[in-house]
Amino acid sequence: MNKVIDGEMGLDSFSFSSQNKDLAEVEIAKYPEGRKASAVMPLLELAQRQNGGWLSRAAMDYVAETLDMPFIKVYEVATFYTMYNLKKVGKFHVQVCTNLPCWLRGSDQVVDACKNQLNISFGETSEDAMFTLTEVECLGACVNAPMMQVNDDYYEDLNEVSTKSILSELASGNSPKPGSQIDRKSCEPIGGLTSLIQQSKEAIESK
């Protein structure tokens, strides 16, 4: 987990779009008067989305000003959480989990597939600015390990082939189906149900 603290800065001006301004107001309204600073995390997320997946310094400063916080307090939050990117990321931010369950289920192959297909290593962005590859800690989808996250979507039950196909589909502008790549339903056992079979049948019939 090598979080880059020295961000790229980026001093171009930043301000919320009118839509995000409304969303920000909704977030701020959730907290009592004078406790605006509590909304810092959702606002940073809004800013990151609007800014193409990363937080420039201008974006962090803007959030700080919106919430009447000292700049450094926002920097502290933004550098603490790995979900905020302080460097430019590609159009697709590929985050591969390499924690124990994923590793046991073959995350090494997934990582290799990504590296070979995209021709980059962890922490790098492809030359065409399409892909950024990041190694991440557990994303909470261990049942369907190994897995990776691309922007907002989880791709699970990966192997070398499915990983490569997802990446090439993304590259060619298509949207591959998120979730399990071996057509398992949600996180049910791979070979179909093994317990509570009767109850589930009844449930289906009663519908």
Add this chain to the structure above:
Amino acid sequence: MPSIKINGRDIEVEEGLTVLQACEEAGVEIPRFCYHERLSIAGNCRMCLVEMEPSPKPIASCAMPINDGMVIHTDTDLVKKAREGVMEFLLINHPLDCPICDQGGECDLQDQAMGYGLDKSRFLESKRAVKNKYLGPLVSTIMTRCIHCTRCIRFAQEIAGVPELGATGRGENMEVGTYVEKALSSELSGNLVDLCPVGALTSKPYEFKARSWELVKTQSIDVFDAMGSNIRIDSRGSEVMRVLPRINNSINEEWISDKTRHACDGLGRQRLDRPYVRRNGKLEEESWDGVLSVIAEKMINTSPKRMAAIAGDLVDCESLVSLKDLMQTLGCNNLDCRQDSGAFGNPRSSYIFNSGIKGIDRADVILLIGCNPRWEAPVLNARIRKQYLNGAIIGVIGPEFDLTFPFEHLSPDLKEIKNMLEHPSEFSDKLAKARRPMLVLGSGALAREDGEAILGAARDLAERVNIVNSEWNGFNVLQRAASRVGGLDLGFVPKTNKDLGTREILRAAEKKEIDVIYLLGSDEIEMDRLGDAFVIYQGHHGDAGAHRADAILPGAAYTEKNGTYVNLEGRCQRALRAVFPPGEAKEDWAIIRALSERIGKKLPFDNLLQVRERMSEVNPIFSNVNKISEASWGEFGSRGEIKDSEFIQPIENFYMTDVISRASATMAECTEVALAKKEKAA
């Protein structure tokens, strides 16, 4: 009062204390890094672990409030083992560079490692290394040494009021810094160095200069503002190496301003180390004998009406009383210790900070008139900020400054005082309803031509809104010259209306009505208005005064003499001599005493003790050392018109206000950084 048991001893302690504070009261020392009594509690260093029955795990004593019946052990095996564990973790990433570390010898980590450290490391992996940060010209950083106690972060945010420091990153990658590189914009940044329990933040100007155990420590009083901050001067041989604060809860708590701390390198530059006399337009070196004869002859042959004396801002009371006595025995009453001609009244309460600095801690509404306490007395400003955080309401009349806390800006115009007097406003209602309202009147406002009227209006306002009553006097004048209150107490001012003060002396000198002007450390007056008078300059630095002088008497700076200073709240304090004056320079009162003998009007004192007796004779407050003498309320100021004239900021540059700081290279660097910052902002 809750009663608790510490190491088998029952003690009663005040409610609301923490276990650590209770242990301290019981005389049990608890090791700590992050806890600091003047900062909020962080509880992140874990060094203060103690055992509390029946908790199975040790607790952090700094963050645990006491409860009646608590049983605490601080000397068990568990406690020792826990602290040793904490220490081992702290030392994992701490470099073993004590021999080249400036903190060596006065380092909390070093000291506590003696008590709780292992004799060898079990950590075989690589230590982490952290990039150093730039925090300005005063604080040097070696961030690899940082143990993340966050004292500096809390100080910057809570005391200094500049939330610019923070902890970025997480876990192993956590770093303390500003994230975006910049110098700290605080006049109190030097205190970070004192707060840092390790050698991560050290003093840049003092870097690699000396070891703490080779220094001679002398208790002294600061003269860069009128607060009279208690300081310790660390010297080696004839050189002042550094200045540190001493704890005095009534005055500076344990902070000092950056100028107090770092202007001391100016003491070694541009010094007047021998007498000079001007001949054919050029200053020539002269012996003491020679210079005293020249001056004596001049003074004997000049009519006392055509002589004058002005004293500067850094002068001690001993030399003030000597010069006053000398001039008055000659029959000259054209004396002034006010270079800026600031207005004052007859009762002492008209020129001091009546509530005392400690009184700020009790004030609930504070009205600042024509002052910028952040520059005129940074430590006092921090105290006002503390009171703001405690809920005080603050209003400002006069120019607006960033005071590190928000305030209601009532009006940029000082006429507002009269307005408030005549038509009660929203803010004057707040003052009137407050329990302990306070008014702080700046020296810049009093120095205007209409200073008397401002003083009078402020006085009347104070009476109108109950700032002054039988148990509380919140009428405060914020002086900024260390010598001012002492000078006024000694009567170093024109005796009658016919005698001349600084303003009139300059006017008269321009018209060539003054033939001899004695400048006692006075450099902040307009020298080109002195006409063709014979100027005697007595002081320690070659600045404006010496430049214009016809005869120079080399005196001693504040570190080089035993001096008495009265601070802005009227507290008489004694500074001790740390080093000797350079070259042939002498203590100032002795120079005046020698001169008086030459003139044939020998002053009746031969040693310091007798000078001080004479001071007590002039004003009994001088026998009341270290205490505040109560000042009675009375009538003062005029009822005249407050003019439209623009307010002139008395301090243009915080870092350079007097001869010492103007000669200091460190202060020059601070000025540059501050200017660059101002330009960038503009």
